[in-house]
Amino acid sequence: MSVSNLLANWSQFRQAHPTEGDFHKEYKWAMAIDLDACTGCNACSVACYAENNIPVVGKDRYARGHAMHWMRVERYWDEDNRDMPDQGAQFLPMMCQQCEAAPCETVCPAGATNHTPDGLNSQIYNRCVGSRYCSANCPFKVRYFNWWDFPKEENVFADPLPLQLNPDVTVRTKGVMEKCTFCVQRLTVAKHNARNEGRLVQEGEVQTACQQSCPTNAISFGNMVDPESRVGKQWKAQQVDLAADKQVKDAGDESHEVGEHHSGTQLRGYRIFEELRAYPSVMYLERVRESAV
Amino acid sequence: MRHILRLSILLIGLFASSASFSADTLPPVNTADDLGPQVDQPIEFPHNRHAKDMGINCMYCHTYARRAPVAGIPPLQKCMGCHNGIESVKDKPRIKELFKHWEEKKPIAWKKVHDLPDYVRFNHERHVKRFIVQQDKPVQEVCGYCHGDVKEGTVARRQKPLSMGWCVSCHEKAHPTDKTAQATAQGPNDCWQCHK
Ligand code: SF4
Ligand code: SF4
Numbered sequence: 001m002s003v004s005n006l007l008a009n010w011s012q013f014r015q016a017h018p019t020e021g022d023f024h025k026e027y028k029w030a031m032a033i034d035l036d037a038c039t040g041c042n043a044c045s046v047a048c049y050a051e052n053n054i055p056v057v058g059k060d061r062y063a064r065g066h067a068m069h070w071m072r073v074e075r076y077w078d079e080d081n082r083d084m085p086d087q088g089a090q091f092l093p094m095m096c097q098q099c100e101a102a103p104c105e106t107v108c109p110a111g112a113t114n115h116t117p118d119g120l121n122s123q124i125y126n127r128c129v130g131s132r133y134c135s136a137n138c139p140f141k142v143r144y145f146n147w148w149d150f151p152k153e154e155n156v157f158a159d160p161l162p163l164q165l166n167p168d169v170t171v172r173t174k175g176v177m178e179k180c181t182f183c184v185q186r187l188t189v190a191k192h193n194a195r196n197e198g199r200l201v202q203e204g205e206v207q208t209a210c211q212q213s214c215p216t217n218a219i220s221f222g223n224m225v226d227p228e229s230r231v232g233k234q235w236k237a238q239q240v241d242l243a244a245d246k247q248v249k250d251a252g253d254e255s256h257e258v259g260e261h262h263s264g265t266q267l268r269g270y271r272i273f274e275e276l277r278a279y280p281s282v283m284y285l286e287r288v289r290e291s292a293v
Numbered sequence: 294m295r296h297i298l299r300l301s302i303l304l305i306g307l308f309a310s311s312a313s314f315s316a317d318t319l320p321p322v323n324t325a326d327d328l329g330p331q332v333d334q335p336i337e338f339p340h341n342r343h344a345k346d347m348g349i350n351c352m353y354c355h356t357y358a359r360r361a362p363v364a365g366i367p368p369l370q371k372c373m374g375c376h377n378g379i380e381s382v383k384d385k386p387r388i389k390e391l392f393k394h395w396e397e398k399k400p401i402a403w404k405k406v407h408d409l410p411d412y413v414r415f416n417h418e419r420h421v422k423r424f425i426v427q428q429d430k431p432v433q434e435v436c437g438y439c440h441g442d443v444k445e446g447t448v449a450r451r452q453k454p455l456s457m458g459w460c461v462s463c464h465e466k467a468h469p470t471d472k473t474a475q476a477t478a479q480g481p482n483d484c485w486q487c488h489k
Contacts, residue, residue: 114484122485126412170412170489184485188414196422 026200027191028119028224028281029182030242031208032234032269033093035287037218038073040091044210044219045071048095050164051183051209053171055156057148068144070180071095071210090287093210093219095180096121096142097272097280100242104134104143112177119224119281120182130175139273140280142179149174182221183208203228235283238269245277329451332406336390337448344433344444351436351443358417358436359425366403369394406449407440414489429472438463460487 048054048071057066076090102121105113112127113134135143150156151171165171168185172178190206203222211219222229224242235242239249249267268286343349352358357365373395382388394401409415424435433444441452453459464480 116483116485120485122483122488124412124484124488126410126488127484168414168489181485185414185489188485192416192419196418 023115023117024119024225025117026225027117028242029098029187029221030119030224030231030235030281030283031098031182031211031219031221032231032238032283032285033220034218034285035090035092036268036285037216038091038093038287039216040073040075040089041215042073043213043215044093045069045073047209047213048180051166051169052181053157053165053169054178055148055150061148066145066147068146068178070142070144070178072142092284094140094142095210095282096182097140097278097282098180098182100279100281101277103137103139103276103278107133107137109133118187120184120187121179122184123177123179123181125170125172125176125178128176130177132177134177139276139278143177144179146172146174146176146178200226202226203230234285235269238267238283238285240269240271240283242279242281245274245279247274329406331450332404332448334404334448335401336387338403339387339447340443340449341445341447351432352421359421360418362414362416362418364417369400406451407455409455412488414487423468423470427471428469457487 049056049069052070054068054070057068061067072094074092074094076092098119098121100115100119102113102115105115105121109131110127110129112124112129114122114124116122130145132143132145135141135145148154151173157165157171166185168189186206186208187201190201194201194205201223203226206222208219208221211221220230220234222231224232224235226232240247247270268288269283270286271280271283274280343354344351354367354371355364356367356371357363369391372391376382376388376391383392391401420439421435424430424438425432437443439453439455440449443449461482464482467477467479470476470478
């Protein structure tokens with residue numbers, strides 16, 4: 001890197017808006033998760049472990065906050081001051097929301113986390129210096145720091161487990177930040193195949209591991225630029241706009257009590273912490289239940 | 294005033310560090326056969342005889358290059374396919390060794406010469422499609438972009454740096470997308486194309 005190189009694009013450093021130029025020309029990967037269908041079975045989480053070579057840290061380290069599950073299923077009890085509500089718990093699968101204006105990217109001192117033209121939030125493990133600024137700045141707390149040199153010091157992938165490691169994903173070592181990638185290794189393969197045939201990736205051609213293993217089909221994933229995509233249709237049907245920090249459909253909704261179902265519309269789609277202007281790429285569909293008797 | 298002082302110290306530091314950085318990381322222009330370490334193969338394989346004298350297409354043996362991310366090392370059976378029928382060299386020491394492996398049903402443990410780090414994703418197929426199929430360039434030239442002049446050597450030896458800066462130096466150029474050279478396009482430059 002010469003000095004002129006360093007200064008040439010200085011003014012553009014992290015200034016380009018994700019929706020400008022080449023961004024989202026061919027692909028914009030997005031997700032929709034139907035909380036009404038989610039039963040909290042954790043199949044997605046297990047699939048994610050298997051797909052992405054995530055080590056299992058164990059109870060002790062978990063208690064110390066050294067957890068490393070890229071996909072976690074959060075549990076919420078129904079309120080109403082009851083310990084064991086008749087209606088059971090609510091579940092919410094939570095992983096990296098692949099924010100369009102990701103707060104984690106702007107604070108990385110090494111530029112190890114970046115935005116891709118496909119609208120993904122990339123994480124380059126061998127560039128990460130482990131400062132953990134990104135994790136501090138992520139409103140969703142979905143970045144996990146690798147505190148242990150698992151493959152070397154501790155045999156978490158004991159024989160014959162290495163045979164099931166995914167060769168398309170690095171086995172991360174100590175001192176790097178890791179997180180959900182929307183299974184970028186699968187996206188890359190699909191894009192290569194499509195390009196070889198001179199076309200774009202079609203709907204249904206690529207699935208994330210969590211989507212593939214979900215028994216109730218709660219997770220849908222795809223290319224929002226493609227008008228045929230299920231996920232794009234869902235976003236549209238729920239009137240959720242990727243580039244908005246306050247959805248038009250929610251205007252005039254202030255009169256509603258918190259937690260009350262939007263009675264006027266039948267729309268269930270929302271994004272978490274939308275007002276923080278991170279523009280997440282994951283839409284959740286609210287759970288609908290009769291109120292408890 | 295203090296601000297200006299601080300800023301100038303910062304800038305001097307920045308310039309000094311970037312200047313020393315540039316001195317360290319200038320990519321070597323040298324493409325001679327002396328960059329990679331010598332890799333001792335179980336049988337010394339003469340690439341020069343096969344690729345230059347016989348003019349065999351690289352992809353005849355490295356057959357996966359055109360349809361998979363990895364190019365692959367040919368199985369012993371591939372060698373035997375030809376050498377079974379070539380009487381003239383059957384008593385040469387290397388070929389005798391080859392037949393010994395064949396009769397003992399033992400594969401040859403070729404060693405890796407071009408070994409990219411675990412965190413790098415490289416796809417042979419895409420590069421072959423781009424340059425050989427779409428642009429109709431000669432095979433040995435295209436393979437040589439990264440593997441050097443293999444037909445001049447015996448066992449293959451790494452000749453190019455295969456560093457990130459070296460890869461990017463090509464991806465930054467606009468290459469024609471077909472033989473008629475109407476349209477051009479760059480290689481992809483976002484991190485997740487090559488990193489995993
Ligand atoms: S969810 Fe967190 S880690 Fe993912 S892109 Fe947004 S800020 Fe970054
Ligand atoms: S998209 Fe892939 S990496 Fe992300 S939670 Fe699902 S399985 Fe895990």
